[in-house]
Amino acid sequence: MAGVRSRTQLIRRRALLLGGVQIGMVGVLAGRLVQLQVLEGDRYSRRAEDNRTAERLLTPARGEILDRRGRPLAHNRETYRLLLVPERAGPIDAALDEISRIAVLNPAARERVRRTVLKQPGFEPVVVLDDISWEEMARLSLAIAERDGIFTSAAQRRIYPLGAAAAHTIGYVGRVSQKDLERSEEAALLRIPDFRIGKTGVERTQDATLRGAAGTRLVEITSTGRQRRELGRREGLAGETLHLTLDANLQTFAAGLFGAETGAAVLMDIRSGDLLAMVSSPSFDPGAFHDGIADRREWQALASHPLHPLSNRAVSGQYAPGSTFKVAVALAALEARVVSPDQRFFCNGVHELGTGKFHCWRRGGHGHVDLFKGLQQSCDVYFYEIAQRTGIDRIAAMARKLGFGEPTGIELPGERSGLVPTKAWKQKARNESWQVGETLIAGIGQGYVLATPLQLATMTARLANGGRAVLPRLLGGAGAPKLGIDRRHLNAVRTGLAAVTGSQRGTAWAARIQQAGFEMAGKTGTSQVRRISALERRLGVRKNEDLPREERDHALFVGYAPLKQPRYAAAVIVEHGGSGSKAAAPLARDLLLAAQKSGTIAS
Amino acid sequence: MKAWEVRRPGLGIGGLLLRVDWVLVILLTLTTAVGFAMLYSAAGGNIRPWAGPHAMRFGVGLAVMLAVALIDIRFWLRCAYPIYAASLLLVIGVEFVGDVGMGAQRWLKIGPLSVQPSEIMKIALVLALARHFHKVDERDAGRWPMLLLALALIAAPALLVAQQPDLGTAAMIAVGGTALLFLGGVSWRIFALFGCGAGALVPTVWYRLKDYQRDRVLTFLDSERDLTGAGYHGFQSKIGIGSGGEFGKGYLEGTQSHLGFLPESHTDFIFTVISEEFGLAGGLFVLALYLAIMGYGFAIGFMARNDFARLLAFGVTFTFFLFVFANIAMVAGLIPVVGVPLPFISYGGTAMLTLQVGFGLVLSAKVYRDVEMEEETSGRPAGPGSIAAMR
Known part of the structure; x- marks a missing residue:
């Protein structure tokens, strides 16, 4: 039995040993739990919290855009x-x-x-x-x-009460694109699926003001990203309300003037530079881009449309200003003192320079022409003459003073600078020296000279306000310093412009404002789209109406009203409209009359 | 022998039931109740799909356990080898007709039941080895024929299971068997010898591992190695345990488990749910519960009157310990991720039933503590003054 007992002892002893090992191992487990849960507990708690929570951004309400009287131009509607x-x-x-x-x-x-x-x-x-x-x-x-x-x-859905009438100026919002993301620093906000970003117009340039700040929502998520519940919420900051200088009524009125015509119109307060209306035709529905997907096709159709409805002609359309540029040429000549207002030149219908012949629009000529008559009847020969005497660089300097040749800084995307040619410019751009003949062409606003409708309105305002450097603004103008143009010279030009509509021989007599006290002054312009060759001239294919539409001249008119103490300046261009007096002046007349009657500016 | 102790044939069912160690049964039931509560939580506060079946299975298993407990231990002694043989056949059978689950062949479908023969083997091996070392002379215990046979009993299932491949279970079978060798009296020197041999085998085994297994080991060695891939489960489990702190986030409030960051929260990773929701306190409570169960198994082994019962009780208890240790060490990031359930708490039928049968055998050792095991002892004189191989 001793063997049995000793064997029993052996098994028991070894069992005790094994049991001790087991207890020790369980102790190790307990120690590990203490290590994880007590010593490193905070670290793992943070990890668990990181796992479980996610911050989701809340779309802030976009700021409203109001017109100068507080009428909505863009607002949000619950849909x-x-x-x-x-x-x-x-x-x-x-x-x-x-x-x-x-x-x-x-x-x-x-x-x-x-x-x-x-x-x-x-x-x-x-x-x-x-x-x-x-x-x-x-x-x-x-x-x-x-x-x-x-x-x-x-x-929330963005609503544009004026619709197509203000589409180019107000712009529109749309889904955030890859490009938008690259441009912006607030990538997180832009990634909210519901977030809409300003794509063009004021919606785009003032996007930072309008968008506001995102709110946050702390949510509990599962390992697959599903939201389970909201843990906390901090409301975002709604975007700021934007007050524009536009007058909703005038804007709608201006847009309505164009009908099926294409072109642009700008209406401006000559003292402050406030833009009261700015339209581009044809237009589009700015509410159509809210949702991307289905609308992409619509957008594509608009983008590839031959008439380019998406482009804002008022700021990005560059046109030869034609005779409207004579205002700048006249002021340049007067300021350079190469002519006096009553100095006369003889127009027999053609101005000869070397072997070149420069025609006046009136084949028979205007006879003796001074500044007044030159502006009144838009005599080309008179302006060939004074342009040649002034020289291109002095004309360019005056043009720049009046706002041409550089962007006005309007709060809109895509503004073009136009072009004011100089000798240096030509040398640099074309590597050719300037020809005197080109000065003559520039003298009647053709050739290299290019201007946007906004610049034309700016020029008109600066003329009408006594030579103050107003800048067109949608968010309210700033102070306008004097340009240093002799008041008598300004008055001389203004007298000429008054006669354009105010006298029977004026080019825009037919489009004058007949109501007393509301009269306007202005200058017509016709901008050649296509050069008429000497051969055609001889054959008599001169009439605009004989040409296909896209080759017809652009019709322009710049003007201001009322005659005494002017307040409003307008520039209108009707693409391929033919003559400025017939196609553009009536639109400007209606717009200036409506502006004066609206009393939108307290005077 | 005291008189009442030898009256075993006349006891009857009632008397036998009285001798069942009810405290152990209650401890097991309590553990299962913890499992029920945690499975309820793991299902997001639902009886279904796990908690209910878990309780039902325990109920069925309890009946089986008591039935096993009431059967004479000498019957189990006689059946030890046949049961081992049958289990081995099942393990072999899995090789041919087993269902592949989690990338390894482990399941065998018998009618409506899915069983894991490797689980059954854990207990069958204990039975066989207990039988093997029953009443052997201590000199014989250390002898080579004795030893080689025992090694064969261990190696056959271990290698087969490793082949499936289920390294965790294979390792458990090997370690459990080795513990029985130790208890059975195999000399220290032999253990040292085999220890060196096993060390030499490591490179070979490493070479034969499947990619995902190697990944797990590498991940374990460098826990931040691949947090989104192979290391994800282990790391999320550590976050779950660690974030529980001292007293946990509250019942049903575990974020790691309820928000889906914790994988397999109802099976292998259920301890993490306990630790997350009840903190260190909950984890220690469960450990204490397991220690108590082990203590009872140990006590029964100590009080047993013959080698078979002793070895059986110690062996089953050690196997139970292995489950507990492997599982908790895994979820706590102490060992690589292996598929070992937490006894009586993890959802899964075979492991629970296996352990219930195992504890049935332990209870049987208690119920039939006093029986004489004469049939194997006749004609075997104990060696005079023989020194236990252990020394």
């Missing part, structure tokens, strides 16, 4: 949408069938939903119907009350 959560709504086709039984669901929307569902995680809602009315929303909500995975929700 309603029907959404679908794929993973809760069941088979997508069945769910869409169900929706189409209670609402109108066109095949395109159906296809878009199907595609979207394939692209994103199942818990991400998909917009099925957008921009539905409150009544429709109420009806649908009732119909789907018991249905899981389909629901209605409210969203």
